[in-house]
Amino acid sequence: MSDFYEVEDTQGVRCPWNIWPQTRMDLMRNGVPLSILYTPSKQIEKLLRVQYPCVRCTKCAAILNPFNPVDFASKQYTCCFCGTQQQLPPAYREITEQRKPAELHFAYRTLEYELQQVQPEQKIIIFCVDTCVEESELLKIKESLQLAIDVLPENTKVGLITFGTTVNVHELVFEFCPRKVVFRGTLDMTPQLIDQYLGMKNPTQRFVLPLSVCRESLTQLIEDLHVDLWTVPEKHRPFRSTGVAASIAVSMVHCLQASLVQQHKNPMANVAILSSGPCTSGPGQVVDADIAQHVRHWPDVQQKNDVAKYVKDSTKFYEKLGERALECNCAVNIFSCSTDQIGLLEMKGICTQTGGTMLISESFGYSAFTKSWRIFLEMHSDSNEEALIKAQGAANLHISVSQNIKVHGCIGPVSSLKSNSTQVSPTEVGVGSTDKWQLAGMDSDSTYAFVFDLMEVPKDVGLQNRFIQFRTEYTDATTLKRIIRVTSCAFRSEFNENMQTISTGFDQEAAATMVARIAAWRFEQTKSTEEVLRGVDRVIIKTAKSFCTFVPNDPNSVKFQSNFEFFPQFLYHFRRSDLIQLFGQSPDETTMKHFQLCRQTVPNMLSMMQPALLSFTVQNTEGEPVFLDSQECTPDRILLMDSFFNLLVWSGSTVAAWRQAGYHLKPEYANVKALLDSPKPDCEDILRGRFPSPRYDYADQGTSQARILLAKVNPASTHKTGCSQGEVVATDDVNLQQFLEVLKKTMVVVEK
Structure with missing residues (x-):
């Protein structure tokens, strides 16, 4: 996963499949759609911005990038998107394999071109x-x-x-x-x-x-x-x-x-x-x-x-x-x-x-x-350079893909510029029927999900690399200069028979958030929770079959690969969340949550689906991540739950009794004071950088506010089963273990 985080930090890209299937049939069997989550205005620490014009393909308008084969002797290159061979401009006549411009270095797969300065009207x-x-x-x-x-x-x-x-x-x-x-x-x-x-x-x-x-x-x-x-x-x-x-x-x-x-x-x-x-x-x-x-x-x-x-x-x-x-x-x-x-x-x-x-x-x-x-x-204030989230205003985003790829559409706060081409799929997912979108109101957290399809390719054709390029043109809010940010991506392809190789490039976090976005989009079309849940379940089953080994009709034989083990867990919590369950929730609340789900970054979307839970104890006041499970709700600890929309500090009954008795006010109980103060730095960090700001609550074990946490945790112990530790959750929902058992039984059934 560290490789996926690095790509996100340097390019603003997260991909469920970093090694792509070779054929369309392979893609359909894999469950999770072929897609990319892209943050075009992500704040990249060492982003290079050059001040010379970019070199564009005369046929498809793609910009020169490290994946273009270049003949340094004849100063020609071949476009990796349309296959057109063309001459480099005169300014490139001195380049050699040892002296290449920045756009041909793999370290700069994302870089920016600074165009002429503009003087837009005041905000x-x-x-x-x-x-x-x-x-x-x-x-x-x-x-x-x-x-x-x-x-x-x-x-x-x-x-x-x-x-x-x-x-x-x-x-x-x-x-x-x-x-x-x-x-x-x-x-x-x-x-x-x-x-x-x-x-x-x-x-x-x-x-x-x-x-x-x-x-x-x-x-x-x-x-x-x-x-x-x-x-x-x-x-x-x-x-x-x-x-x-x-x-x-x-x-x-x-x-x-x-x-x-x-x-x-x-x-x-x-x-x-x-x-x-x-x-x-x-x-x-x-x-x-x-x-x-x-x-x-x-x-x-x-x-x-x-x-x-x-x-x-x-x-x-x-x-x-x-x-x-x-x-x-x-x-x-x-x-x-x-x-x-x-x-x-x-x-x-x-x-x-x-x-x-x-x-x-x-x-x-x-x-x-x-x-x-x-x-x-x-x-929207030019004077605050330290703002964690930067607004960049309006932008246009154009995408180029290899000849064997089609663009289904984009899920996010975008509008179509109706730029149809041969690389656009007739099937729309999100805002489709175009390869160019307008992004009004873009900021550094705005993340857009692009969904792709594969062309039918004969199986005897050799393995092919696939290329994607995003070109975002915007005006820098600080310098007032027109900028083009170019992000170029390349993907290996493999047949499904080599699933062991394909699985090494599976990003389960990006995959889960992509499934959630598509579910939110489908709910907007159908307004049917049952239909959306069936679609999510089909994806889980299909993807699970690709990432496990088992003996037919033997659920106990199922073994998941390590880079897949959290994927069903993410979607289990998503199925139970108020992102998809409508009971006790108004249409306005659901609409707002779906709106944020379809515009936030991968880490923020994961928090919405499966809230992050930190545990603080007298022995460990630094806090450590724990499972979102009712058994973690013990009397001697403080839990900090971040569900993106809610920030809750939950105190166990023992800790609450210490506070009510005033132990934290006595010098000899400095460790109790340290425990009670321990969640504050994490809360301040979240509140300072989160937009929109979450609702911030405190709750003691057994109080009415504690239901905010109990509604989110995996109900490992319920009023029917009792518990040896932790909290009892009054619910008829199946817990995660039961969910996985049903998933395994469904997978191993062999149709006669």
């Missing part, structure tokens, strides 16, 4: 604020907006929209008193009409201005914000026009950047929606204002009954709005802080297409929101 952030809130929540919103004024650079252009029954666009500079333009919350308008009412293309417009110009007046506007004044009838929800507010914000950006996009390709803009409830009027409506109708839940969505009557139309509205936002490279970010759903199921398309983000919290005062909000602002 734009438009804040859309929900005013149908309690006074205490509005106060927290004001504090968050004031933080944005303090953190964002002076040249950042900002705008302020508030919405409730109506949508109010605020002027940011004024002479005597603040003014605003009020729009009806039930009627959507085109960008042309918005420009007509607001004069956005007019140099003297006052609605989106640099902070350096409007800082004082914007501060006053924020202080003067008040709760929506329209009377709410008894037993009704507030009239909230979220859809119209989002549409107006996107239209304002569209008017400002219509000409700029053509000039600079990817100026960066963001819309930040701070919402505290469902849209109840106008386009994008989620539920009726009458409180007698409840907000749709999964049974309503799956059965398509009257409660979910707005889902289809609202989803289409936000998808269309996402297309409009994409035209001006505007990322839409939704911060949902409410005890009720706000409609993320319907709004997902606008975030996925534009590369924005989603966050769920119960209040604008909760740490999950406040920490995430600060990180979001720091990502």
